[in-house]
Amino acid sequence: MKKVNSKTTxxxxxxxxxxxxxxxxxxAITLIESTxxxxxxxxxxxxxxxxPHSGKSIRIGIxxxxxxxxxxxxxxxxxxxxxxxHRVAVLAIDPSSQRTGGSILGDKTRMELxxxxxxxxxxxxxAGKTLGGVARRTREAMLLCEAAGFDVILVETVGVGQSETAVSEMVDMFLLLLLPGGGDELQGIKKGIMELADMVVVNKADGDLIPAANRAAAEYHAALGLMRPSSPNWKPAVKKCSALQEEGIAEIWEAIGRFREKLWESGEIPQKRAQQAKAWMWNEIRETLVIAFREDPQVAAALHQxxxxxxxxxxxxxSAANRLLNLFLKPS
Structure with missing residues (x-):
């Protein structure tokens, strides 16, 4: 195992x-987020x-x-x-302030306990300007949290949209929280996002909403049954819970344990992580090239025109793209 050189910063x-x-x-996370x-x-x-000290957690997108x-x-x-x-790390991807570029939701105030x-x-x-509002360095932050001994990594996204696809491509399991709205709510959810889900959780299943939650769970289960599962080793599960009353949480964690066990034994999670790492490398190449392109003096001078x-x-x-690329690729 590679040793750490304690003489450097x-x-x-x-x-x-x-x-x-x-x-x-x-x-460390502040460092990796720096531009x-x-x-x-x-x-x-x-x-x-x-x-070498990372990779020992279960990574869950929510x-x-x-x-x-x-x-x-x-x-x-x-x-x-x-x-x-367990030790839990929550990486919450916030919308960025247009003025300062910083997070604006204040997750520590939303999860005070x-x-x-x-x-x-x-x-x-x-989230910055990255496609779908996904922080570019969230993947690296996951590795740091794993190295620090956190064995459960939760990545929370800003909402239902393009960011879900990006998050699903960096975690082991994707969990979709829904309300007891049943079919009415299902109409407002893109099919592609439902297809990403390894587990659907109907929250707020308490009090007068219990009958609605039961109906919703049945409808979501039926909807998932019409979709092709993303894994041959796991059929997407539907669970109910009341986060406010802390009911159903243990059952959700037990199901996640079964998911992890099945996909580790089949070799699917290690293979998935390897493919994610490869995609991550190419994403870094694209991001870095775009930055270098924009910072090129000749490109910058002609870009506005x-x-x-x-x-x-x-x-x-x-034509505009080709002219700018020719300026960028032209030997100085």
Whole structure:
């Protein structure tokens, strides 16, 4: 196993992360989220040092329609796991402030009880300009949290949309939270998002909503039965819970345990993670090339004129793109 060089800044930070120091973990995530070139170089070294110590968690993506109670569910779920001896990291992808670029939802205030636990770590990350609102560095933050000893990683998305696809491609299991609305709500959910779900959870199944929750669960189960499962080793499950009353949480965790056991034994999770890592590499190449393209002096000088030509209909988009690419690729 690769040793950590404690004489370098990244080495000292890696030592702190591996020792489970929360402050070191927070600083490490801040480093990998930085857009400064020198910080990026340090982050790359840091990630190489902690990589052999990562990969031992279960990675779960959690999404749901607005008002479904994601924060309440995550807090109840996280507290249940902590009581069972687990360490839980929550990476919540927030919408970005247009003014500062920072997170605006304040997840620690939404999960006040969980945030006070020593066995929990909550990190809101601004979504920035990445497609679908998914933080570009969330994958790297997962690796850091795993290296710090957190064995359950929860990635919460901003809502039902493009971000769900991106999150499903970085986790082991995708959990979709829904309300006891049944068929009416199903009409407002894209089929593609239902197809991503390894588990559907009907939340707020308490009080007067219990009959509606039972009907909704049956309708969701029927809808999933018409879809082709993403895994040959797992049929998407439908569960009910009341996060507010902390009911049904244990059954959800038991089902997640069965999911993990089946897919680990079949080799599907290791294979899936390998494919995710490959896709992650190519995504980094694309992102880095776009940044380098925009920062090129010749491209920057011509970009406004080209954009104006396309907007005014004087220049075909493909022609503008080719001219800019030729400027970028032209030897200086």
């Amino acid at each position: 990244s080495g000292r930070m890696a030592e702190g992360v591996l020792a489970g120091e929360r402050r070191a973990l927070a600083r 400064r070139r020198d910080h990026r170089s340090e982050a790359d070294v840091l990630l190489e040092q902690i990589l 999404s749901g329609v607005p008002g479904v109670g994601k924060s309440t569910f995550i807090e109840a779920f996280g507290m249940h796991l902590i009581k069972a001896g 969980l945030s006070r636990q020593q066995s929990a770590f909550i990190r809101p990350s601004p 080209m954009e104006s030509g396309v907007i005014e209909g004087q220049l075909a988009p493909a």
